[in-house]
Amino acid sequence: MAIEEMKIRDAFRITPSQLSDNRGLFYEAWRIGELTELSGQPFTVKQVNYSVSRRNTLRGIHGTTLPPGQAKLVTCVRGAALDVVVDLRVGSPTFGMFDTTLQEADSGIGVYLADGLGHAFLALTEDTCMNYLCSEEYVPGTMVDIQALDPALGIPWNTSEPLIRSEKDAAAPTLDEAVALGLLPTYQQAVASYGGGRTA
Numbered sequence: 001m002a003i004e005e006m007k008i009r010d011a012f013r014i015t016p017s018q019l020s021d022n023r024g025l026f027y028e029a030w031r032i033g034e035l036t037e038l039s040g041q042p043f044t045v046k047q048v049n050y051s052v053s054r055r056n057t058l059r060g061i062h063g064t065t066l067p068p069g070q071a072k073l074v075t076c077v078r079g080a081a082l083d084v085v086v087d088l089r090v091g092s093p094t095f096g097m098f099d100t101t102l103q104e105a106d107s108g109i110g111v112y113l114a115d116g117l118g119h120a121f122l123a124l125t126e127d128t129c130m131n132y133l134c135s136e137e138y139v140p141g142t143m144v145d146i147q148a149l150d151p152a153l154g155i156p157w158n159t160s161e162p163l164i165r166s167e168k169d170a171a172a173p174t175l176d177e178a179v180a181l182g183l184l185p186t187y188q189q190a191v192a193s194y195g196g197g198r199t200a
Helices: 032-039 175-180 187-193
Strands: 002-005 011-015 019-021 024-026 047-053 058-064 072-078 080-087 098-104 110-113 117-123 128-134 143-145
Touching: 002 032, 011 032, 058 080, 072 080, 072 098, 072 117, 080 110, 080 128, 098 110, 110 117
Parallel strands: none
Antiparallel strands: 002 011, 011 110, 019 024, 047 128, 058 117, 058 143, 072 110, 072 128, 080 098, 080 117
């Protein structure tokens, strides 16, 4: 497999090497040793989530306060999605930047997001299913929501059809509003949560 750091610091794209024969195919989705070595961050799975979405559903941008934080490894297991990572850590070298990944179920591509990063995706097919491996269990009241259509972020969703969104996501503050309200984690908090991983 190939693990590459994305434009967003502490976000990684994992592309597996597939082996195929007359039975079908096989691939390793990820290895904890390689991911930990490259990211400098331990990753222990404490919760597994799935979302199933209609085509043109936009979910996010979702993050988590620190503490408790919640690193994620996200993979499309059915259909296809435009997956987006946004740096929500105030003071980060890549704060306010985003990177995109086309995730298709048959590719096996996954995206790892460290504590403090935000996640969103647009479902490109009907019945798109996303799998989330999470480092922490969900704690009510700790989710951070940011407006995915924030013009200052400028995420290219590239759809002319009406989006399907939750009321909560549609009412989420812009990045600047979230900063003013003190809703976002700092880069220093995020680095501390990594437990001594790389900091430079």
